[in-house]
Amino acid sequence: MGEQPWVETEFRTAGGTVRGRRSPDGVAAVLGIPYAAAPFGAHRFRAPQPAAGWSAPRDCTVFGPVAPQSAELPGSPVWRPGDEEVLTVNVWVRAPSDAGPLPVLFWIHGGAYTFGSSAQPDFDGTALARAGVVVVSCNYRVGFEGFGHVPGFPDNRGLLDQVAALRWVRENIAAFGGDPGNVTVAGHSAGAGSAACLMVMEQAHGLFRRAVAHSVPHAFFGVEVAAAITSRIAAAAGVAATGPGLLSASPQALVAAADKVAGACETDPVTAVQAFDPVVFQPVLDGEVLPMDPLAALASGIAREVDLLVCHTLEEYWFLHEVGAVREVASEPELADFAEALSLPARLVAGYRALMPDAPVLDRYLAIFGDAVFGEYSSRLAEHHARAGGRAYLSRFARRRPRPGGGTRPWHTADIPFAFGNLDAVGADFLIGGAPDAQDRALSRRMLRAWVDFAACGDPGWPAVTADGTTVQVWAVPDDHLSDDGASAVRALWRGVPLEAELSLAPELAPGPGPGLEPALTTTSSPSDTLPARRTSK
Template sequence: MTSVFDTVSGRVRGRAPDRGAVAVLGIPYAEPPFGAARFREPRPRHAWTGIRDCVEFGPVSPQSAELPGAPSWSPGDEDILGLNVWTPESGNGAAGRRLPVLVWIHGGAYTFGSSAQPDFDGTALARAGLVVVTLNYRIGFEGFGHVPDDGEDACPPNRGLLDQIAALEWVRDSIASFGGDPDNVTVAGQSAGATSVACLMTMDGARGLFRRAIAHSAVGPVFAPELAEHVTRQVAAEAAIAATHAGLAAASAHTLVRASDAVVEGFRQDPHSGRLSWDPVIFGPVADGHLLRADPLDLVAAGAAPDIDLLVCHTTQEYWLMGAVGSCAEVTTEEELARFAEDFGLPDSLPADYRRLVPEATVRDVHLAVYGDLSFGEYSNRLAAAHARSGGRTFLSRFARQRGGSGPGAYAWHCADIPFAFGNLAEESVHFLIGGPPTPADHRLSDRMVAAWAGFAATGDPGWEPVADASPDAIRIWGTVDPAAGPDFWRDDEALRALWRAFTYRPEQP
C-alpha cells in the first residue's frame, strides 16, 4: 500500500506501515490563524506543490500545559490547524470499498490538550476497520475568548468550533484518498471534545458533515455571552492591555496564555468568585444566538439533530481525577459542602441525599460525587435522554472499571475510559489513569470497547439496544466495581438520577 495520498491542498506522504496501519501526521487543513487571520474564521489551506512529508505531529494550539508523551506549545508556533490520519495498511478504497471514518476531537477544558496525546493514537481503531482522524483546533483565548468587534470585520465567537467544522470539511473533500467513506463519518470526543460534538450536532455549519456522534463525559452547560465578555475583561486587565480588538490583537498568544492562567489562579484563591472558585474553566462554547443558538442540551431536546445516531458514555467517578491532580478545591467540612451547593444553585438537600445513598461516604467523597455528576454524569444522561425523546437513535453506556488493592489504584474517573476505547493501554503515559500496567482483563475490556466504537461507526450499532429515555435497562456498563477502590454512588441508578430532577442547566453567567 502506498503511503502517498491526495488531499484538497496537495499530496502528502505518511509514515511507513506499522502494526497494520499507516499514519499520516500533521496535515494542515487550514491556514495558520495568526497575523491578519487572528481571531477570524479559519481560511482554506493554500495548495502546495510536490509531496509534503507528514510523518510528525504538527504544532499544538497555544497553551501552558505539558502533557505526558505529547508535544508542548512553543511561542511562535503558528501552523496549528493540522490533523492526523490512520488508515489500515490494506483493505481500503483500492479494493472498491470505502471504510467508515471516525473523527476525534480532544478535550482539555477548552484550554489544553492536543491530537498528539499518546492515548489518541488511531492504530488499534484502524486495525478494527476504521479510518481515524484526530485534529487540533484553537483553544483558550485564541479559540473561545470574546473579542469585541472592531467596526470592520467581526471576530466570531466559538472559533474553536469553526476550526472543527473546517476539519470536517477537509474530511469530506479528502478522506476518500485514504480509503475513507465521506458519507459515513462519525465525530467523537471526550469532555470538552464531547460537548464540542454536541454543539456540532446542532450547528447549521456542520450540517451534513457527519451522520453519527460519540460523546464521552460531555460537560455542561456552555457559556452565556455575558460570561465570555467578563472573562475577556479579566484577561485584558491581567495582561495590562485594553479589552478591545486592537488591544487583544496586539498581545502575543503567549501573553494571553499567561494572563488566562493568572485569572484562573485568581479565581481559585477568591472564595467570593462563586462557581469559578471551585475548579475554574474560563473558556468554552458560547451560546451567542447565531453560530450556537443555545445550549446544545436544549437544542437537541427541541429536535435539532434527530437524524444523527448518538452514543453517550460517562464514567461513574468523574471528579475523583480532579481531586487526585489538585485542580479542584478540597472540601472536607459540611460548611464547605453547603457553600459549594449554594454557589452552584443545587437543591439544598442534594448533598445529604447523596450521603443517604452511600452512608459510609466522607464529605470529600460526597463533594466529588456531586461535582462529577453535576458537570459530566447528569449532563451526559440528559443529552442521551433529550436525543432519544426527540426521535434520535441513542445508545448509553457507563464506564465503571476500577482498580483497588495494595498496588497502584484508579477510580472510574474522568479520562480513564479513553485509552480503553482507543486500544492504547500499553502506552506508559496512560498508566496513571488506569492504575498501572494493564491486566489481561483490561485488555479484554478494551477489545470490547474498540469493537463497540468500530461497530457504531460502521453501522450505527455498538452491540446493545438503544435507549428510549436513558432508562437503566438499556445501559451498557463497562467494567466492574472493585469495592476497595472507593464509594459507588451509582449502585442505585434510578435513585441517583431522581435527585437531579429539580435541577435545570442554564448557560453559565458571570
C-alpha cells in the same frame, strides 16, 4: 527474519500530495496535514481560512505544532512561541482492500477548552484503524485564541476550526479509503462538549451522521460572562479589552494572563462555580455560531438524524482532584457553599449523604460535582435526544482496580485508553492504575469494537435509550452488564432538578417526576452571580 521496517506511503489530497509512513502490519499514519491557514497575523481571531496548497510531496510523518497553551502533557509536544501552523489533521488507515470505503471516526481531543492536542499518545489511531475505521484527529484553537470573547470577532473559533477540519474530511477522506458519507464525530470531555455543539451548529450540518461523546461537560458561558472574563484577561495582559487591544497582545501574553485569571478564581471568581473549578474558557452561547445549549437543542429534535453514543465514568471528579484541578472541600459548611454555587437543592445534597453515609465530605463533594457537571448532563443528552426522535445509546465506565491503600477509580479520562486500544501508551498507566492485565485488555477490545460498530452502522451492541426507559451499558471487569436507570438511586436524586438549559422546555421534556421545580443547576451564570468573598475560604 527481523521485523519489516516502516515504509513511506503517499496520498493525494486537494492541497497536494502528502507522504506518511505505513507500519509493518499495514496501518498508514499521515500526520500534521494542514486543513486551514495558520490562525495568526491577518487571520488571528477570525474564522479559519483555507490553507495554501503545495506542489512537491509534503512530509507528514510527524504531528503538527499544538495550539497556544501552557500545558505540558506526558508524551506530548508543547507549544512554543512562534509555532503557527497549528490547524492540522492526522489520518490512520489500514492497507487498502476490496471491502469498499471505510467508516470514518473523527476525534476531537479534550482539555477544558484550554489545552491538549491530537498528539497525545493515548489518542493514537492505529488500533482503531486496524479494526476497520479510518481515524482522523485534529488540532484546533484552544484557550483565548479559540474560545476567548473578542469584540468584533466571532466567538467559538475553536468550534469553527473543527467544522473546517470536518470539511477537509468531506473533501479528502476518499483518497485515504474513507467514506465521506459515513463520518462519526467523537470526543472526550471538552471534545465531547464540542461534538455536542457540532450536532446543533448550522455550519456543521450534514458533515457527519453519528457522534460519540464521552463525559460531556455541562459547561457554557453566556456572552456577558465571556466578556467579563475577557476584561480580566486583558487587564492581566496590560491591554484594552477591545479587538485592537487584544490583537496587540501576543498569544504567549494571553496564555499567561488567562493562567493568572484562573489562578485567582478561588478568591475572586467571575461565576460562582469557578471558585471550585477555575475553568475560564467554555463555548459561548452567542446565538450565532452556537445558538443554544446542546441539551435544549437536542430536546427540540434539531439533530434527530444524527445517531448519538454517550458514555461517562462513575467517579469523574476524583481525577480532577487527584491532579489538583479543583478546590478541595472537606467540611459541611464548605459543602453547603459549593451547593449554593451550583444552585443545588438541599434535598439533593441530603440524598448523597444518605447514599454515602460513611463517606467523608470530600468524597460526597466529588460525587456530586462529577454527577452535576458530567454524569447527569451526559445522561440527559442521550435521553432528550431519544425523546425527540433520535437514536441514542448510553454507557458508563465502572472498571476499578483494587490496590493497597485504596484503588484506581473509574474516573475522568480512564475510559479513553480502553476505547482507543492504547492501554500501553505513555501516561495510560496513571489513568488506569498501572500496567494492564488480561481482563483490562479484554475490556479494551469490547469497548473498541463498540466504537467501530457504532461508526459503521449506528449500533454499538446494546439496546438504545427510548422515550420510556434508559438502558445503560456498564463497562466493567471481569464482565459488562446492562443497567436500568429507572432503578438508579443516584439518577432518582436528580429527578425534578432541571439543568439550566431545560427551564425553557415544555413540561413533557423536562426532568421528572419530582417534587416540583427545583433550582436549576447552572454553569452559565451572569457576572452578578459572583461568589461572596466569605464563601471562598477553605
